[in-house]
Amino acid sequence: RQRIADLQQYSSAHMNADTGPIYLQEQYNRDAKAALNASMSTTNRAGQTANAKADAVCKPRFHSWSIDYVRCVYEELGKLSSTNASLQTAKMPDTSLYHYNFSAPLWSPDFAGWTILLTGVVISAILGRIVGMIILRIMLRIQYRAAK
Known part of the structure; x- marks a missing residue:
């Protein structure tokens, strides 16, 4: 037991x-x-x-x-x-x-848990930057078209 x-x-x-x-x-x-x-x-x-x-x-x-x-x-x-x-x-x-x-928990404060959390933060930052770049390009194209 x-x-x-x-x-x-x-x-x-x-x-x-x-x-x-x-x-x-x-x-x-x-x-x-x-x-x-x-x-x-x-x-x-x-x-x-x-x-x-x-x-x-x-x-x-x-x-x-x-x-x-x-x-x-x-x-x-x-x-x-x-x-x-x-x-x-x-x-x-x-x-x-x-x-x-x-059954195991979805997240635990051990090495694997902190690694997954850090990976999630890094992926979120990368996706945020990509979305920001796309929005910036769209804004610049609109600005250049308006300037012509």
């Missing part, structure tokens, strides 16, 4: 430091697995047998522990009528708690 807070502070203090979406997939997998294991450990003997059956069906289908594995176990437990109690006790973590998206 401290690293997420550090990333958020860095991103909010620096320009062009948008992180894009960050998904803590592995943390969610660990927490979901812990919730599933906790529900399995609190069930009765029949529930443990059903969990073992569901585990035996789902493990060959998935090479690693994932959300799809959890869904498979839930589906298999749902098929077995004796495990409805264990299915209700397993509470999976909310996925929105594992999704972050930090």
